[in-house]
Amino acid sequence: MDDVELPSPATTTWSIHRYNGSEVLPAEDTIAIEAPLTILLDGEEFATLVYTPTDTLDLVTGFLASEGMIRFVDQIESLSLEEDRGFAHVKLRHLHQLSRQMVSKRFIGSCCGKSRQFYFHNDMRTAKTVTTKLSLTIPQCFHLMSELQEQSAEFRATGGLHNAALCTVSELRVTRADIGRHNALDKIYGHILRERISVRDKVLAFSGRVSSEVVLKTSKIGVGLLLSKSAPTDLALRLAHDLGITVVGFIRKDHLTVYTHPERIAECR
Numbered sequence: 480m481d482d483v484e485l486p487s488p489a490t491t492t493w494s495i496h497r498y499n500g501s502e503v504l505p506a507e508d509t510i511a512i513e514a515p516l517t518i519l520l521d522g523e524e525f526a527t528l529v530y531t532p533t534d535t536l537d538l539v540t541g542f543l544a545s546e547g548m549i550r551f552v553d554q555i556e557s558l559s560l561e562e563d564r565g566f567a568h569v570k571l572r573h574l575h576q577l578s579r580q581m582v583s584k585r586f587i588g589s590c591c592g593k594s595r596q597f598y599f600h601n602d603m604r605t606a607k608t609v610t611t612k613l614s615l616t617i618p619q620c621f622h623l624m625s626e627l628q629e630q631s632a633e634f635r636a637t638g639g640l641h642n643a644a645l646c647t648v649s650e651l652r653v654t655r656a657d658i659g660r661h662n663a664l665d666k667i668y669g670h671i672l673r674e675r676i677s678v679r680d681k682v683l684a685f686s687g688r689v690s691s692e693v694v695l696k697t698s699k700i701g702v703g704l705l706l707s708k709s710a711p712t713d714l715a716l717r718l719a720h721d722l723g724i725t726v727v728g729f730i731r732k733d734h735l736t737v738y739t740h741p742e743r744i745a746e747c748r
Contacts, residue, residue, distance in 0.1 A: 488512060489533045489633050489640065489656060511639035511658055518567045520548070521574055531640060531657040534666045535560055538657075539567045541669030545699055547605040548574075552672045606695050609723040611703035613680055614743045617735065619648050620706055624730040626651045627684045628708075642686040643667050645676070645702075651684065652676075660687035664696045671700065678702050689726055691715045698722045704743055706730055711738055 495508045517527045518539060526546075530538060539558060543549045549571065556570045623646050631642045633656050643663040645653040653676075655666035664685070671678060682704040683697055689711035695718060697705045704725045711719075711728050716738050719726045725740040741747035 489531045490636060509636040511633070513658055515565045516562075516567055517565055518542070518569060520569050521571060525569075528659075528662065530659060530662045532562060533657075534655055534670070535562060535567065537655065537666040537669030537673065538662055539569065539669065540672050541665035541667065542662075543569065544668055544672055545605065545665055545696055549672075552675070606698045606722060607701065608721075609698060609701060609703035611679065611723075611743075613648070613682070613703060614745055615648055615682065615704060615727075616745045620727055620730055620735055620744070621733075622649070623651065623682065623684045624706055624708055627654070627686065630654050631656070631686065644684040645671065645678075646682045646684050647680060648682065652681075660685070660690075661692055661696065663687075664693065664700070668696065668700050682706060688712070689715045689728055691718050694718045694722065694724060694726070697724055703740075 489512060490509050491512055492507050493510050495506055496503050497506045512531060513529060514532045515527055515529055516535065518525045526542070528538070528542065536558065540552060540555065549555060554572050556572045559568045560566070561568070627642055627644050630644070630651060633640050640656045640658055641660040641663045642654060642656050643666070644651045645667050653667060653670050655663050655670070657663040657666060667683070670676070678701045681702050683700070683702045683706065685693065685705065685707045686709070687693070687707065688709045689705065689707050691712060691714040694705070694715045703723060705727070707728045708730050709728060711726055716726060719739040723740060725743040726738040727735055727744065728738060729736045737744050737747055
């Protein structure tokens with residue numbers, strides 16, 4: 480599997496005119512880049528993602544794992560990128576017959592409110608109940624979310640990117656950004672697989688709304704604590720309850736809400 484990935488910018492600059500309440504002035508604005516990436520799986524078009532063109536190897540690896548095509552990075556025989564043309568070429572060591580039947584053209588946009596066309600197809604095979612005994616205190620929840628916001632320079636510059644981080648109970652270890660919240664989590668998942676990182680003592684911190692897809696990805700990664708500054712959906716909470724995931728949302732300033740499995744938050748016991 481290829482290990483070299485050239486850096487790609489997440490943002491660009493546009494000349495604009497900004498109204499400040501009294502007059503219009505010329506200025507420059509930082510804009511998040513949005514680009515298509517078509518994944519070719521054993522020579523067949525598998526999916527086209529719309530994403531922020533950074534950490535592409537992590538994204539492709541995490542996406543394949545999230546969709547049940549692989550479980551371990553060693554199942555990828557080769558992975559090469561043509562980022563200038565928007566292609567990722569993947570060859571798997573063994574593509575099961577069931578998996579081969581799932582190889583069809585799909586388009587997955589960056590819109591965070593729209594589920595993927597094949598969203599429910601693989602989840603029964605890939606989602607798993609999390610049984611971690613890891614716990615957090617409320618101050619640790621605030622600290623990790625504060626750290627995520629401090630490291631979100633691209634979001635502050637553009638207002639258009641989601642951020643996700645793999646954390647211990649005391650610090651952020653890996654952060655990834657993308658225009659699509661599901662892509663940010665896939666980038667984290669891919670990094671975990673490629674670097675063979677244990678998730679037993681890990682927490683996910685996340686900038687976006689906690690949807691059912693976000694909870695399912697958390698389950699597939701194998702992390703039992705999900706922190707967010709935003710709100711969850713009803714289906715997300717029902718899934719989190721069933722899958723053993725602690726969801727803590729609305730982590731802002733001195734307030735937060737523990738929605739599911741409160742036994743992992745020390746002050747809720």
